[in-house]
Each structure stands twice: as C-alpha cells, then as structure tokens.
Amino acid sequence: MIWQLDLIILALVVICALAAINVRDLLGASVIFGVYSFLMCLLWAEMGAVDVAFTEATVGAGVSTILFIAAIFRTTRRSKD
Secondary structure (H helix, E strand, O other), X not given: OOHHHHHHHHHHHHHHHHHHHHOOOHHHHHHHHHHHHHHXXXXXXXXXXXXXXXXXXXXXXXXXXXXXXXXXXXOOOOOOO
C-alpha cells in the first residue's frame, strides 16, 4: 500500500466530514456526504477490502445519496432562511 495516498484520502475524508457538518444547505450536505462515501470506498479498496468497498460504493455513495436528494426535493421549506 502507498501510505502517502492513504494519508491524502484520509485527509480528504476528514475535510468532507467537517464540511458536511458545517454546511447549511441540505442539498450541499447530501452531495458532500456522497463524496465522503466515495472517498471511504477508495480507502477500503486501497486497504484490500474490495467487498466492503463495493458495498460502500453502491449503498453509501449511490443509493443513500439518491434517497437523500429525493427526500430533499419532496419536502417543502416552511421558513425563508
């Protein structure tokens, strides 16, 4: 394994986690969460856990992100922030 690549991806994962917590827009947070899941998929693949990486890519980065975005579009905003 290339430890420099692991360290860069880990730093990006931490940045995405902090950004998803601090962003005020729900759609932006959902997209950042999808990027977070994809980066976790890359980390799992780099560590050799290909089955976990595939599950993270399909469920975390794919299905969950689509469901979050669909739920955001189906709800209405009550106040104008």
